Amino acid sequence: MAIQPLNSFAEEKTDSAAAPAESRMALNYLCSTDSVNLSATLTIKRGDMTLALENAVVEFTASNGTTTTILGTAKTNQEGSALLSFPSALLPTDKDGMVSYMAKFTGNDKYPAAEATSSAKPAKIRLFFSIEDSLRILKVTATQKNEKGEDVAIPKETVLIYIPRLFSLLKIGEISLDETGTGTLEFPKEIVGDTLGNLVVIAKIEEHDKFGFVQGKNVINWGVHKQYYKAEVPSRELWTPIAPLWMIITLLVMLAGVWAHYMYAVYELVMIKRLSKKDKPLF
Amino acid sequence: MELQQKNPLRDFAPQLERTSIQGYVWIVFLLAVIGLGFYAFLQQVFLGHEVTGMRDNVVWGVYIVNFIFFMGVSYAGALISGTLHLFKTAWRKPIIRMAEFITIIALLIGPCFILLCIGRLDKLHYLVLFGRIQSPITWDVIAITTDIFGCFIFLYLSLLRDLATLRDYELLQLPNWRKKLYKVLALGYTGTPEQQQRLNRATDIMAAMVISIAIIVYSVLAWIFSVTLQPGWHSTIFGPYFVIAAVYSGSAVLIVCMWVFRKVYHLEEYITKKHFVAVGLIMLVLAAFFGYFTFSDYLTKWYGSEKNDELLIQLLFKEFYWPFIISNYIGVLLPLLVVGIAKFRTISNITITSVVVIIALWLNRYIIVVPTLESPYLPIQDARPEWLNYSATWVEWSLTAAGVAIFCLLFTIASKFITIVPLSGSQGEEKKEDVLV
Amino acid sequence: MEEELNKDQKNSRRQFLKKGLIAGAGVAIGSGLLAAYVDTNAAETGEKVKVLTTDGEIMEVDRGLLKLPRVSREESHKGIPGRKFVMVIDLGKCKNARKCVEACQKGHHLPQSQEFMKVYLLQDSEKTAPYWFPKPCFHCDNPLCVSVCPVGATYKRSDGIVLIDNERCIGCKFCMTGCPYSTRVFAWKHYPEFDEDKEPYSPEASSPGKEGTVSKCDFCPDLIRVGKIPYCASACPMGVIYFGDVDEDTVTNGTETYQFSKLIHDRAGYRYLETLGTRPCVYYLPPVDRQFEVDRGFGDLEESVKDRYKDTPYSKKNKP
Known part of the structure; x- marks a missing residue:
């Protein structure tokens, strides 16, 4: 176009x-x-x-x-x-x-x-999750193609581990790859995931002379379950649109009491007026 | 039966029938002051609130002070007239109508000042449309509306007998429309026993209502300040403190009114030294209460010396030294001395004291409102002097003067409409012993 | 035509979101990007609005070309679902560069005399250290300003943001006395800057301003909606201001991203005037390990700004 x-x-x-x-x-x-x-x-x-x-x-x-x-x-x-x-x-x-x-x-x-x-040069990063001795382990492998088109390891590189967040990536660790292009990280606790605890984990090689930016991604439910802020729940606070019940009741009781007395006074005035009409024939 | 009361009416007839040249000059003068205020108001409407001395820190200034002041005066009228009525105090008769007029007139002027403070008068109806019950301003709107209705009903009830008297007094030289007006307003009241009984019952109930509503209104007004966290405002004592300060200022205004009407309408025969002393004694008691509340409020702030309270008190004793001394020392001690010591109790002394008390109480509200706003939790860091310290501009002073002028004008008009001293009293009260004097 | 424009707008928003996602996936899209852009298709209306580039320059852009999403007043009451925003301010890094203030003023079309973000020079007591204290709105969880509003013009949303609807505001200023942090500002007259913004009003943008109403820092929900942090946070050259979703436990200043709970824990973060019980959503990191001397904060200030601090205990002590 x-x-x-x-x-x-x-x-x-x-x-x-x-x-x-x-x-x-x-x-x-x-x-x-x-x-x-x-x-x-x-x-x-x-x-x-x-x-x-x-x-x-x-x-x-x-x-x-x-x-x-x-x-x-x-x-x-x-x-x-x-x-x-x-x-x-x-x-x-x-x-x-x-x-x-x-x-x-x-x-x-x-x-x-x-x-x-x-x-x-195209490259690949893969993420694997496993639990070993009750530790949560993240394993990362990085590979590239050789001339024959086979996957071979990218050794001795630094891989950064991130969690994508609303505004940016939250870095949770760094892995140095060994000779076989593999590295591990004990996955940190207390990373907040979604409401089910799912986390997207991203592993990246950044600004590499040869590979440029490479990233791999995987999902795991190792996150802390996200608790939504419950602002809707308090419905009758001082700052919410609807007032606390006691406040409304107090106000209504007071108003009803006062205005009932006003009504009574006005009623008496009306009666005074009526009495004058009744009296009129007498004069 | 009302025959014996036609004598006083003859004395009052000139007051209702004609206005002297001085009277006209006075009214023109008041209208001029009101005109200036109106011009100032237009300035504020078209140029924005920038023409006032208020800025982001001191967001409320003289307007709010006037609002509190007039509401206070109004409350005093309600409480004094209501109490005197309920206790059937005999000497109340010549002054009770003034108190009632004070109530209603101040009550009409007071809220206007808070309106001057509002940035968007075009959206005022939102207060009703979208009112939030949690806001003390909503409480205030409801309370003041209720108070205005109550005070009108009470005033009307207490005017009814006199309206009937005026209707029946044929010698009165008044235009026909006014005679008709009296006739309509008098509701055909002729003083039959049942009418009297009903009228007395209604008046008693409304007297009680007016007293209690006035307490609520004034407490709500105090809560506008004390529900906030601002140093100096966040005080539990503010409700009763404001109520006392209100009655105190109102009693002083009543004394000044008594003096003025006594002079202008030559009521020396009706309003005597006895009345001045009686109201003066009320003022004395209130002065003591006011002093007590003031002392206890500042004592606790000073003794506990929380950082921001301390800063506030420093400010009060430095930049607000004279207002503080006048309102909280002279304003308390002067009535105690002048009314408290029998030989000082002259009409003019009591009146002068009252004038001082009125000024002191106005300043008292000023040093409640302004210094607190000038010493917030976060220090004001600003290079612009008008943002650091509040000083009212000519616009605010003109509108303040206009408020006082409207008060005087409405009072003048009211006194032309009905006698400033009630012509008739309820049955049987005169027999009671005068307790206070 | 208008419909087409709207469609276009929607499209570009979708693109925006997509872009956000991809950015999340790691494409290093230059952080020096601009809030303003040229739309080669957009119809010109001929009206100009000043907009701000992230490197702090103002430029005039045709009105039809400026497209931060502006939700309706009704929509602005709801809040962004599933979010709860928080700000962390690192006092150790602030040198009163005032870029936050300037970016905020430009972004919200504010006059010089209105500052949503204010920078104070504080010293808690005579012998304690002075420090620069940037102060936005704290978006309290127990907001007294909201409680006292008689008409519901200011409200707290599900995402924790406290906004003001100036179409509803009657200008009684009660909220200004209700706020113990002097956060709110009042439009004492009609400022010409209000006219620069020709977009329809949205409480999320706090713009265009209106004479006789109250306004304040809004945490820039219009920017949040396109995946950006508020003007102040992205403008700060020191990265003092971090912003994020507390439920996601993450805050970022645009370049560094931290786990919120860890940051607060490790650096002993606190909330200002906690005793007042307002429960702010803004946290401060104490002014330790300073990167700059306090004096640096006076560096390039205009005289009028410098004068603000002349009565502080610190200035008085240093300039007898």
């Missing part, structure tokens, strides 16, 4: 409109178990201002130097990020197993083209 004509405000209406627009692309790469996730972020720099560009089409390609595969296209979101996921089995690799990725924005009459590249 073609990019819509860019009728951006930045062109005509801001002070820095005079400055030429400069497109910038950043490409982030993440290899998860069976796929690679690419995220390209497109920003427009104009003078001192930086804006994310939304709805721009970014084309992703992968190459091994000889052949180039078009992985697909994606549109940037509100934050200027275009996301694409692609099965790692279909990637073209060179003799070292490396893949070169490229994200490309072809540009249009208002915004110049931009591209970014990144290269990495």
Whole structure:
């Protein structure tokens, strides 16, 4: 799909409109178990201002130097990020197993083209859970493909263990892999999971020269069951919309008492008025 | 049967029939003050509350002080007239109507001041539509509404006999519409035994109601402050303290009213030194109570010396030194000395004391409201002087003056409508011994 | 057209959420990203709103282009399901850079004279150490401000956030005296900054402000809804302010993420003026292992801000 004509405000209406627009692309790469996730972020720099560009089409390609595969296209979101996921089995690799990725924005009459590249070798991290001597053990293995396409260990790397949370990843430990690409961690207690105690656990190799970002993911019910905050439960507090019962009763009793007396006084006045009518014939 | 009471009416007729030039000047003056207040009000409406001295720390200022003050005065009227009625005190007759007028007029003015404090008057009806029972402001809205109705009924009951008298007094030179008005309002009351009986019964009940509601209203008002956690406000004693302070200020206002009407309408014959001394003695007792409550409130704060209470008391003795001395020392001791020592008890002495007491009690509310807001738990750190210390602006003072002017104006109008001294009393009371004097 | 726009909005929100998920899965999407963006499809309305980039710059963006979700007033009463928000402020790291204050003011379209976040210079007693004390709303679990409101204009939601609906607020200011932490601010007049925000009002955004009503720190539920931490937390260059879901036992300042219970336990976290019984949702870590001298806090302040602290015991002692 073609990019819509860019009728951006930045062109005509801001002070820095005079400055030429400069497109910038950043490409982030993440290899998860069976796929690679690419995220390209497109920003427009104009003078001192930086804006994310939304709805721009970014084309992703992968190459091994000889052949180039078009992985697909994606549109940037509100934050200027275009996301694409692609099965790692279909990637073209060179003799070292490396893949070169490229994200490309072809540009249009208002915004110049931009591209970014990144290269990495696909790898895999797997997570296994076991209970040994009543200890909860998380085991992690990291593998890569050799020339024959067999899985072989990634030795001596550091793997970080995270739990995804609402705003960010909570790091719960670090594992140093041994020669066989394996490492273990005693799983910490008192990590809050969902209401059933389920936890998503993520193991990551980060910013590796060769592998880039690699992550594996698994789910286990070792979490503490999440207790929802029960703000709905107190329904008759001072601060809730509905008042405590005693307060309503006290108020009603007092009001009823007072107004009943008022009514009585008014009734007496009415009676006084009536009496005068009755008396009238006498005068 | 009412014949013997036509004599006094002849004395009062001029008061109802015509207004002197001085009277007109007085009314024009009051209208001018009210006009200024109205201009100030418009300023506040169109320019925002920024024209007042209130800022984020001192969010309530002179308006709330006036609100408490007028409500207090009102309460005093209710309690004094109600009690005097219930105890059938003989000497009450010449002054009881003033007390009733004070009640109702102050009660109409007081709430207006809290309205001035409200940021969005256009949404005032939300108080009814979305009222939350937990909020002391809701209690206040309910209580004040109830109080206004009660006081009107009580006032009306006590006016009924006089309205009938005015209706029947044919020599009165009044326009026809006023005569008709008296006729309608008098409800055909002719003083038959059954009518009297019913009227007395209703009045007794309403007197009791007015007393108790006034206590509730004033306690609720105090609770607006004491339910908060603010140092100096968070006090259990505030309910009764406010009630006492209210009656105290009201008794002083009553004495001043007595003096003014005595002079203006030449009521020397009716309002005598006896009355001044009697109300003065009431004021003396209240002064003692007020002093006691004040002392006990500050003593506990000072003795326990919680950090923020201590800061508050420091503030009171530094920046609020004179208001504090006037309201809590002079305001207590002066009536004790002047009324307490027989030879000082002259009409003018008692009146002057009352004026001092009124000022002292106004200042008392000021040093309850403002210093607390100026010393919150977190110290005020601000470079803007008006955010550090409250000082009322001309807008607030103009509206305060307008409030007093409205009070005077309504009183003047009321005294033109009906005699300021009741013409008739309930049967049989005059025979009772005068206890106090 | 409008429908299309709405659809678009929904789409982009979905994308947002998706993005959040993927970010959760570990794509290191640059943290320096922007709250403002250019929508190449969006229709221009010609009206400008100032928005803030996370590196603290203001920019003017076409109104139709600014899309933080704004829920209706009714919706804003409910709270985000299954969440209970908490803030942790590390006093050891604060150097009064005031970025939190500025970001908050820009994000909520506040005038200079209104601060939802205030920074105090406190010293508990003469011989104890002075420290900088950033103070948002504590979103108390026993909120006196809510109790005293006569019209229900301020309310506590299921996610613990205390909000104000300025369409309902009558401006009686009772809540301001009810709050023992001087948290609430009043619009003493109509400030021009209120007009910058052309979006429909939502209590979750606390914007646009309204003359004669009360407002305060709102924990930025509009940002939370798109998976972001409040303006103050993300703007702080020192990472002083942590924010998160207490039921998830996690707080983050954008770069570091901690287990809430462990952080509070290890660093002896406390709540300010616990004795008042208001049960705040904001915790403080004591000012130990300072990264900065207190004096650094006076560094680049404007004179008017510096003057605020001239009467504090600390300043008086140091500048005789």
